Amino acid sequence: MFKKKILMLFAAAVMFSAQAQDYQWKEAKSGGYTYKYVTNDPTQARFYTLKNGLTVILSPTKKDPRIQAYVATKAGSKTDPATNTGLAHYLEHMLFKGTDKYGSLDWAKEKAELDKIDALYEQYNKSNDELQRKTIYKKIDSISGVASKFAIANEYDKMMSAMGAQGTNAWTSFEETVYTDDVPASALDKYLTVQAERFRNPVLRIFHTELEAVYEEKNRSLDSDNSKVFETLFSTLFQNHNYGKQTTIGTVEHLKNPSLVEIRKYFNTYYVPNNMGIIMSGDFNPDEAIAKIDKAFAYMQNKPVQKYSFQPEVPLTTPVVKEVVGPDAESVAIGFRLPGNKDKDALLADLVGSILTNGKAGLLDLNLVKKQKLLRAGAFTYILQDHGVLWLNAAPTSGQSLEEVQALVLNEIENLKKGNFDADLLPSIVNNIKKEKIQETEKYSDRASMLQRAFNAELDWRDQVAYVNSLSKIKKEDVVAFANKYLGNNYVAVLKRKGENKNPQKIEKPAITPVETNADKQSAFVKMVNDMPNTPSQPVFLDFDKDIQKSKLGKAEVLYVPNTENQLYRLRYRYKIGSLNDLKQPLAAQYIQFLGTDKKSAEDISKEFYKIASSFNVSTGEEYTTVTIEGLQENFDQAVKLYEDLVLNAKPNEDALKALKARLAKSRKDAKANKGAILNGLTNYALYGPKNKFNNTLSDAEINALTAQELVDRMRNLNSYEQTVIYYGPESLKNLTAKLGQLHKIPANFAVAAPLKKFAQQKQTQNQVLFTDYDMVQAETRWIRNTDAYNPANTTMVSVFNNYFGGGMGSIIFQTIRESKALAYSTFGYYVQPQKKEDSYYMMSYVGSQADKFNDAVGAMNQLLTKMPELPENLVLAKTQVKKDIQTERIMQDDIIFRYLAAKQLGLKDDIRKQTYASVDKITMDDVKAFHAANLAGKPYTYALVASEKKVNMDDLKKIGEVKKISLEELFGY
Structure with missing residues (x-):
């Protein structure tokens, strides 16, 4: 549940006028509550502070009948005790385990056992004698088994599923721990009841198995070269601050020695109302919502929270170069230390990041990426409360050393310091950010996310709303001065080299007896929440004949949905040719971005698109190549002409x-x-055999033989193929076709592409293990089985089965493999529906576990695939989730068109959700059992396994089935 947050300054702006707007804090009263707001704020956010100090931020919008809600705490790994790192993250996990009111069958009996476990952990924590520690842990394991008989696992997730929640999760970062749910608007009362109880008296139950899940998460980070680079860069930049002194997930030593006493102390210190916020955006009445929140959380008591203090960092006077070694590809990361987000220069820091990289016209974009001097390069600002980082990353192309990469990237810093960039780049950046902010305010979920980030970063929302206006006042000389002030020989460079890690860390597997989950039981509190009255939204189904307007542009079909909200458009040409027709077409799509015409260079074209806040992209999939042009409608003609001119006049x-x-x-x-x-390659091998879609690629010799002219010819000929024009924007359909009639010439007759290369799904006839060796701590395993041909009548059954069996934290797989047996951090199982009517379904299950748990993990998954537990209440939840998702799903904008195109590929004429909604209540446990028996139980599987040959036993693999060691050459096809 941990994720690194790139904290930037956020804003929202709807007006594209250069005229300055007035952004001021104002106060208003409504519904008996006083709130503050910022004038000209497109999110229309209300900021409340309740009597106990709890911050509530509400941004109402009625477009979707849903609410994105966050409960955010201003506490993260920065405030972890130095003796118990990883504690904030531990606590985040435990806040899904319930309280004395839910998650328990008999609290009095459970508490007696949990108190014993508390005391044993304190003994375990303080003991250094390995024999004694094993004895204590054995007692912890034994008493945990007794305590689990009185516990109900995953009641939180079940309550959220029952009310139709989506995206239930949480994350911990340096300065925040945030709990997130997206709930139906009709479930607001239920949501607030559950959240208020959740933070009242959390119980640290089923602790040692959850601790093992955190171990697994730590092992995943130890297998990640990117994590190693991040930690090395931060620990070198920040030697006096917990940004660098501690990691969010904690040290191996501290993970092995948890203290439940310290966890509770942390909760009581930081989970107080004056240090927390509730942020919501969606379909609600703010007057009603604030009254309900106030009533639900009034029990919380204000307590003083001591601010984190730190010593200033010693200025870096010379570059510091560190090395990280691991199996992933080589790369370079460079970090410059910057001031924190309250500093007056924070605004400039963000702009500098965009000047270096904006995807189109930044210094790194034009001078390194566009000219292909590197494999890739980018920059961003990572601005936290106390310090910031300008982070540059790059990867070498063939024959290039990491030192050469570092020199090329630093040369662009020198260009920045000398002012070697176009003066009109600044207004172009502002114009593009304005467009992005319009997009960010379109969805309720994005609004809530912006407000949550600002809350946890302790940023003034007035400054965020005024952000674009403030940005537009910055001059080139300000940027140059900033660069010369902060970006000298004061950087840290981390060179990620490819090789074997000589000092691998790993948390050893403890002896854990599976605990009870009581998955078929229910507490009185859960029943009370489920019985709370609510009026669900009525589903809105698509009518493809009414919701999409259709026209013709010559022989091409035009599919049109109007944008009635703003002046943004998206135009696509969808050509019926892809990699399965021509393996060179994807390369032609890549090549065009590096070409100019006889009048303009590739860099000139990028700059022109960026100036008008527009972009184009060409991408090739298996069967279609899609050109996407998007931006402001007022620049539609100019953007389309730019693209069409490039394709017609591209110069090899x-x-x-x-x-x-x-x-x-x-x-x-x-x-x-x-x-x-590698795992994706093995999965394709399991699905299609040795020759498959993954390794359907050009050989090295074929790539070397490519000529510039043949790639240019492919792009020039692209428009000759059958195509569909897709448009979402404010222009009328009549005006659109008239304009495109002049700008985009359709041929009188379409060319016929080469036949599609076919790949047949392989029927599994016996168990087989496809194994590829990789230097890693974990073992990652997928179970693959192709089944029957697509049948739309199965859609409801598949949806319910996936929810019930392996599709979430409340599923059978998750509860068994992670919650009860502590065998994995990540595990799932899906019956995957094909995208085309002629294809077949397939089952894919997954477990990522420590290598020394591989046998147990495989056994646990095989047991579930062979015999499915019958939990009637879970089935009710699975059906409820399917139904509520449909009730509140609103498909809008060009998503309507893509749903239509996806339905066509499956041979469907109508919105399949209508059929699912009408039939979901009819699914019985006997139906689910029959489905499991017909498609999963007792069937052969292909196991796709990536692991270290040093850590898994080949004889154990042979017990599963025939073992095939797949070389990288076989896997990738080159």
Whole structure:
């Protein structure tokens, strides 16, 4: 549940006028409550402070019948005790375990056992004798088993599922712990009842199995080279501050020696109303919502919270270079220390990040990425409360050393310091940020996210609303002065080299007896919440004939949905040619971005698009190549002309092709060092056999033989293929087709693409293990089984089964493998629906576990695949979740068109959700059992396994099935 947050200054602006607006704090009263607001705030957020100090921020919007809600605490790993690092993150996990009112069958009996466990952990924590520690842990394990008989696992998740919540989760970072749920608007009373109880008296139950899940999370971070780079950079930059002295997940030593006493002390210190906020955006009446929140959380008592204090960092006077070694591909990370987010220079820091990288016209974009001098490069500002970091990252292309990469990136810092960038880049950045802020206020979830970030970063919302206006006042000389002030020889560089980690850390597997989860039981509190009255929203189904307007542009079909909210548009040309027709087409789509015409360079074209807050992108999938052009409607003609001119007049560039080939060679090599890519390759091998979609690629020789002209010709010929024009924007359909008739010429007859290359899904006839060796602590396993051909009549059953069996924290798989047996941090199982009517379903399950738990993890999953536990209440929850998701889902904008296109591929004429909604209540446990028996139980599977050969036993693998060691060359096809 941990995620690193890139805390930036956030704002929202709707007006594109250069005229300054007035942004002021005002006070108002409504519904008996006083609140503050900022004038000209497009989120229309109300800021309340309740009598006990609790901050409540409400941003009403009625577009979707849902509410994105956060309960946020201004406490994270920065305030962890030095003797108990990782504590804030531990606590975050435990706040899903319930209180004395829910999560327990008999609190009095459970508490007696939990008190014993508390005392044993304190003994365990203080003991250094390994034999004694094992004896104590054995007692903890034994008493935990007794205590679990009185506990009910996952009651929080079940309550949230029953009310139709989505995205139930939490995260911990340096300065925040945030709990997130997206709930139906009709469930607001239930949500507030549950949250108020959740933070009243949390109980640290089922602790040692959850602790093991945190161990697993730590092991995943130990397997991540990116995590190692992050920790190395921060620990070097910040030697006096907990940003660098401590990690959010904690040290191995502290994870092995938890103190429940310290966890409760932390909760009592920081989880107080004056240090917390409730942030909500969505469909609610703010007068009613604030009264309900006040009543629910009035029990919380204000307590003083001591601010974190720290010693200033010693200025860096010379560069510090560190090295990290691991199996992933090489890269360079460079960090400059900046002031915190309250400093007057924080605004400039954000702008500097955009000048270096904005995806189109930044210094790194134009000078390094566009010219293909590196495999990739980027920059961003990571601004926290006490300090900030300008973070630059880059990866080498073929034949390039990390030192050369570092020099190229630092040269762009020198260009920044010398002012070697266009003066009109600043207004272009402002114009693009204005467009982004419009997009951020369109969705209730984005609004809530912006407000939550500002709350936890302790930023003044007035400054955030005025952000674009303030940004527009910055001059080039201000940027140059900032760069020269902060960006000298005072950086830390982390060189990530490829190699074997000689000092691997790992948390050893403790002896854990599976605990009871009582998954079929229910507390009185949960029943009370479930019985609370509410009026659910009525579902809104798509009518493809009414919700999409259709027209013709020559022989091309035009699919149109109007934008009635703002002046943004998205235009797409969807061509019926993809990688399954022509393996060179994806490369042509990449190549075009590096080309100019006889009148404009590639850099000129990028700058022109960026100036008008527009962009274009060409991407090739298996069957379609899609061109996307988006921006402000007032610049529609200009943006489309820019793209059309580039495609018609693109000039072959041999140097650009040579650089692209070098980058391709390096990215292909890097993919072989990425465990995620390897696991995906094994999955495709399991689905389709040795020749599959994953390794359907050009050979090295074929890439080397490519010519610039043939790639340019492919882009010029793209418009000759059958195509669909997709538009979402404010222009009328009549005006749109008239404009495109002049700008986008459709051929009289469409060319016929080469036949699609077919890959048939392989039927599993016996158990098989596909194994690839990788230097890692964990073992990652997927179970793959192809089943029957697509049948729309199965859609409801598949949705219910996935929710019940393996699709979330309340599912059978999660409760058994993680909650009861503590075998994995991440585990799931899905019956995957095909995207085309001629394809088949397949089952995919997953466990990521410590290598020494591999046998147990495989056994646990196999047991569930063989015999499915029957939990009637869980089935009710699964069906409820499916139904409530449909009730509150509102498909809008161009998503309507893509739902229509997806339905067509499945041979559907109508919105399949209508059928699901009508039939979901009819699903019985016998139906689910029959589905499990027909498709999963007693069937052969292909196991896709990525692990270290040194850590898993080959003889154990052979007991599962025939073992095939798959080389990287077989897997990737090159």
